[in-house]
Amino acid sequence: MDLSYSAEDETFRAEVRAFLEDSLSGEWGSLRGLGGPGKDHEAIDERLAWNRHLAAHGWTCVGWPTEYGGRGLSLWQQVIFHEEYARAEAPARVNHLGEELLGPTLIAFGTPEQQQRFLPRIVAVEELWAQGYSEPNAGSDLANVQTRARLDASSGTEEWVIDGQKVWTSNAHFSQWLFVLARSEPGSERHHGLSFLLVPIDQDGVEVRPIEQLTGGSEFNEVFLTGARTSASLVVGEPGQGWKVAMALLGFERGVSVVGQVVGFARELAGVVALARENGAYDDPVLRDRLAGLKVELEVMRLQALRGLSAADDAGAASIFKLVWAGWHKRLGEVAMAVLGAEGLTARGAPYDLDEWQRIFLFSRADTIYGGSDEVQRNILAERVLGLPREARG
Template sequence: MTGIAEAPGDAAFRTEIRDWLETQLSGDFAGLRGSGGPGREHEQLAERAAWERRLGEAGWIGIGWPDARYGRALSLAQQVIFHEEYARAAAPGRLGHIGEQLLAPTLLAHGSEEQKQRFLPGVGSGEVFWCQGYSEPDAGSDLANVGTRAVLDGDRWVVTGQKIWTSLAHVSDWCFVIARTELGSKRHAGLSFLLLPMDQPGITVRPIVQLTGTSEFNEVFFDGAVAAAGDVVGEAGNGWRVAMSLLGFERGVSTLGQQIGFARELETITERARVNGAADDPVLADRIVSAWVDLQVMRHTALRTLGADAARDAPWAANVSKLLWANWHRRLGELAMAVEGPAAAVTSGLPYELTDEQRLFLFSRADTIYGGSNEVQRNVLAERHLGLPRDRA
């Protein structure tokens, strides 16, 4: 595995997780293979929730959490192996990844001991799901423009405002919310990172229908919703630091599993091009080869930066990673349509039944927007890492 050294026991570990997945996905959960991916998040929610609990029972949640009291503190190589094998097995899209990959590492880095003991076990058992309350109608890529307010009233924070593009809010038990807690504060100052239960008066969740016809994300309205006074991570007013720390975890080892999924999509498109003759077109053949080459570059870049001390040796890694995979995946969706030719414009059934290729194309249009748009990633690289003048806009 280029960039990350495997230990002698890692081959056995790969066999262990591969055999476990094969056993589980050939038994009670056989119908979950390939379900719940991008554009298909609505599929088999109850069954996928049961799958999360099975993962928790077997100890496959929190494998990378560094505190062995809560997770398994496995090596980086073993974490990569898990995510690669999970993707190769076509295991279902995760319902608990926001809690496991984002909230938990943030609590381990910035939370109090009481918060860790209270919240991490539910995430690790696959029984408690989280969503992320960051973006707002006027604070998407410009997250520092957050307008959601929280006022401390005795032993609770009272929260008022709106979040948008909140993935899986409709199935989540809790939400971590960036809110403005200091009156008159602006931009990065005066923000706090709050933990709110979703099942309470004052919270309304409304689905947003995507181009694929499904609703993976939502609008969330807070109208006097409450969080306990102690459910602020880090110090009140220091939420920006916590929020940015969390975004660093978002580009973690799970990206290697994501790339295995990308490779499977590319293989499917390549085979389709062979079958329907599109591969005989030299322009399309060149695009297919270029996609394969770029995927290898993406993988080796990820391995190199994961093996480094990112904060010291590769502070730009998160921004470059987002630019690489988002643009590659969007181009892959376009390639899928080109391989299909004119038939790509016709749905396979009424009222809006999409093929896998059409779903890939439509969903991947958003890849270069969500999680930090191309423009924001390039501005961060230019200003913070190359020292270029700030954008006057």
């Protein structure tokens, strides 16, 4: 695998870097480093305005084909964009679920009418999306979805009527739309009889309740659907075939943005090393060895991410990478606490003012759960890649 960049790619890198340096040195400079896991509640309105600034200059949906409003960048140019975005400490985008997940899904499975209705608004960051997958008894076991959807024409217009509860729904409290996996065929079980629906949030049948986290933020939500309605035409793919669409969307989740994630991890590790040098913890040979191990693992992780992007037919690449980065980030949080020592046990101020390392330690507990828990990823590798017997399910 050739991991070198062409002269054309490096010219493109210079273009991205110049745009970000210029933009983040002006009115947007105060947004550097804001948002992201564990602090996604920060400066939402300001980050939304920043996202629209990106859109106005053609820097949203960069990997989408040009006919759908994107830039049509090559894979490696997309990697470069996400690397440079992370290196510039640009604020976390609020449009991730629409741009990285739903948009590509609509391009692959949506009708022309759905594409025309939703894709331009995602590109322009005019409408934000949340993901209605997980339920209280259907998180990592997504096939256990119990939310129900039925067609109803009593109002004179055929609509889907949806009843159920979703949980861990990122950003639902400031989004306008929810893509929902619901059981649309009575009596169906597991992967069968599910439909992928697009549901407006601002209606009487949808209630959003933020969930306060250990980090103090509330980026996750419970969403209660009680007679929620959406047009019969807003089913993506065929009714009853939603599992295929849902799995395709999760495949897009492991896209090129993960390379930018690795750059962000490198910055966090450098910060922990600097802290260890400053407070003398670096003199501890055991702790220094743990930091060195994280450095080596991070480089391997970067190469694994690039390999995964190049090997489109590697069924296990996404699961392996999820296991690797989630475990690494969790260990980084633990090492950060070891570097802080007793100081890490108390908040900086009342009532609950956490520093960056405390927040990483607490939030990284969730890294091994959301987006497919470690247990589920190992089952996928065992059953689908290694061909081992399926896990017994009671």
